[in-house]
Amino acid sequence: MLYNCNWYTDTSAILLEPKAFSAKIDKGGVQLIDVRTPKEYAEGHIENAININYYSKNFEDSLKLLDIKKPVYIYCRSGKRSAKSVSKFRAVGFDSIYELEGGMLNWRSEGFKANTN
Template identity: 50%
Template sequence: MKKSLVLFFVMLSAIIVHAQETDSIALLSPVEFKTQIIDVRTPEEFQEGHIEGALNIDFYSEDFEKEFHKLDKEQPVYLYCRSGYRSNQSAKKKRNGL
């Protein structure tokens, strides 16, 4: 139940952010959504529980920029963290081309 609620709120947040930035809404299948989730929490947080299919790129890691730079800049990604701070900072980096 808890994982379902987390997934619901992440999906809702992702749709709202996407809609705000592009003035449009894109409907994704669960498979599409899961393959585009980037979890920017620490590996320890990720191990405690994460959305299946999410890629973990630790915001605080020395390799963050290198790993984040590997993402396709033409494809949308849905960033996830515990409070929203790290995902917001990561989004700014992606938007600015790192």
């Protein structure tokens, strides 16, 4: 039996490649969070994403405004900031955390669109 150590630990999220990530968020009932800067977000983001800047001094306070009972889907540019943010999501009480593998770079390379409005 094979185990994927990235699947779930206290500090990790479930990594989804763009196609699977898109399928999950398209079903609705999720909170889609872009942890990039407002400038990066304005240059192109996934439709219906909420921008919560990882580098903001009130990042964790902003996470507390979300519904911890609903799954959260997170992404950044390449996957580094979203991976670092997982522990902060867990700290405020999230259990169901999904992360876009490779971030927006991978999203776009797979042909998925980004909104600029």
